[in-house]
Amino acid sequence: MTQHLSEKLKLLSAVAILLVLYIHSGFHDDEIAGMAANHYTQEVVSTLLGRCAVPLFYAMSGYLFFLKTPRGLASIPEKIQKRLHTLLIPYVLTALFYVAFLVVVNSIPALSKFINSSILPTLHQSWPRVLAAIFYDAGNGSPLAFHLWFVRDLLFVVLLSPLLYVLLRYLGWGWVLLAFVAAFAELPYLPVVALFWFSLGGALTKYPVAVAHPRLGLALLGAFLLVSAAQLLTPELALWKPARIPIILLGVSAIWLAYDALVPAGFSLRRHAWLDAACNFTFFVYLFHEPALNVVRKLLVVATGKNSPGYLLSYLLSPWLFMALATVVGIYLRKLVPRLYAVVVGGR
Template sequence: MNPYLSYKLKILSLFSILLVVYIHAYTFDIAPDTGALTDQKSYNSFIQDFISQGVARVAVPIFFAISGYLFFLNFIPSATEYLKKYRKRFQSLVIPFLLWSLYGILLYFLLQLAPNSELFFKNRLIRNFDVPQFFSTLLQHPIPYQLWFLHDLIFLVLLSPLIWVYVRYLQLPGVLLLVLLWVWKFDVSFFQTESLLFFSLGAFLTLRPYVLLKVHQSAAATSALPGWLLLLLLKTWLSHTDFEPVLVVQLLHKIAILVGLVATWMSFDKAFYQEVPDRESPLLTLASYSFFIYAFHEPVLTIFKKGLLYFLGSGDLSTLLVYLLAPLFIIGLSVALGFALKKILPGLYAIATGGR
C-alpha cells in the first residue's frame, strides 16, 4: 500500500474511535437521526447533539469503509483466497469478539457483588442468568455494546463472495442502490444497511485506487470542512426547534454523514500531507491502541458516567462536563492499560486485539 495512504487510514481510524467514545458519552436518551430525547432543549443538548449526532457520525462509516477496502485490497477471487481471508478474520474478529464479550459479563458479575450495586445495575444481574441468557448476552447482545461493529463485520466477511460479485459487476450504480436502502433504513436482522453500504464502498474503492491516492490541496478541500460544520449546525438547530416534517431532519442527517466523509478525507490532506512520519511518531503510537480503546471503553465509560452523575447531579452544567471530560479520562485509561498489558502480557494483548 502507498505509505501515505497507509498512514492516513491509521490516523483516520484513531480519529474515528475517539469520536465513537464521544457518541457513547451521551448523557441523554437518544433518538436516531434527531438527537437528544428531552423536553428541555438547552445549550447542553445542542452541544451534545452537534458532536455526537453530528461530527461523530462519520466514525462508523469510516470504520466499515476502511474494513472493506483492506479486505478486498489486491484481492484475487478464489476458494484459496477466501479461506485465507476467513482464517485471518477469525483471529482478528471472532476471537476478540468472544473475548471482550466474555470480559463484559465477568466485569458486571464482579461489580454486582458489591453492596447496593443494584442502584447502578438495574437490567442485567449476571448471577440470575440461565444458560440461554448467558449465550444470548455473549453472542447477540454483548454488554460492551460497541461489539455490534465486529458482529456486523463478521457477517459481512462471511458474505464477502456475494459482496465482491455485487460490487464488481454493478459498480457505482450498485453502491448508489445501497445508499438509497440506507437512507430508507432498510435493515435486516443480522446486520445494518449502513454496515453493508460502507463495507461495499470500501470494496468499490479498491477498483478505483486513484480516488484514494489523490492528495487534496485545492480550494474545495479548504472549504469542505467549514461547509460540513455549517450543515451540521443547520441540522442540529432544526432538530432542536422540532422542525416539521421530521423527515427533512432525518434526510439532512444522512446527507451530513456523506458530506462529512468527503470533508474528513479532504481535510486530512490539508492538515497532514507531508513526509510520512517514522513509526515512533506520537500519533502513530496512539493509533496503535485504536482497537484497544474501541474494545475497552464500554462498559467502563457508562459505569464512570453513572458514578459521576450520581455525585454531581443531573443539571445542565454537570452533565455537560461529564460528557466532555469522561471520554478523555477513559481514552487515557484505555491507552495506559493497553500499554501495560502489551508490556506485561504481550500474548494476551495480541489475542485481545486480533494481532493488531
C-alpha cells in the same frame, strides 16, 4: 500501501474511536434536564459529528479487506479466515468480559451505582436465551455488550465478502449504488447499512476516485458543518430522517479528503510518540470502553458536581481521559503479558 496512507488510516481510526467515546459519554436527558448548554454540546459532538464514526470504520475496513487480492476471488477465503481470527476471538472474549465485569460490579453496592443497569434479570433466563443475549441480541438489536454490535455486523459482512467481491468486480459502482439504496431499508438479520459502507470502501480499492484539489475536502467539510448546523436549529423538519445517510456520506467524504488538506505531507507519526501509541491501541480502547467509560464519567461528576458545569466538564474530558488511561493499560498489558494481549485484540 504508502506510508502516508497507512498513517492516514491510523489517525482517522483514532479520530473515529474518540467520536465513539463521545457518543457513549453523553448524559441522559433526565440527568441534564434544563441544561441547554449541555444538551446542545452533546447534540453537536455526539449526534451530528459522531454519526460519521462507525460508517468511517466500516468504509476503512472494506478498503483494507479488498486492498490486496492478488489471486482475485481465490484470495478472499484466506482473508475471511484472518478476519475471523482478528474479529471473532476478540468479540467472544470481550462479550464474556463485559458480563463478568457487570456481575462483579453489581454485587458490590459501593460500585453498582456507577453502572446504568443490571444484567442479572437477563442471566436468569434459559441458557439459549442467555447465550443469544451475550453473543447476538439482548432484545434491543445489540448484544449485552451493546458496543459490540459493530463487530457483530462486520463479521456478518465479512462472511458475505466473496459475493461482494463478485458484485464489485462485475457491477463496480453500480453495486455501491444498489447497496446505498438498500441501506435505506430496515431488513431483519441483514446489516444493510454496514454492507453499503464496507462495499464503498472496497470499491475505492478497485475504482479510485481522483480528487482535483485537496481543498475540495475542506469545502465538503464546510458543507457538512453547515448542514449539521441547520439540522441542529431545525430538528423538527421531516427531511432530516430520509437524508441521514446522504448527510453522513457527505461527512465521511469530507473527513477523508480534508485530512490531505489539513495534515502536512511530511507529517510522521513516529515523531509524536504519544499520538503514535494512541493510534496503535484504538481497537483495545474500543473493545473495553464499556462499561469502564461509564464509571470514568460518573466519577468525574462526583468530583465536579451534579450541575451544568460539572456534567459538561465530565462529558468533554471523559473520552480523552479514558483514551489516555486505556492506552497506558494496553501498553503495559502488551509488555507484561504479550501473548494474552495478542489473543484479546486478535493479533493486532
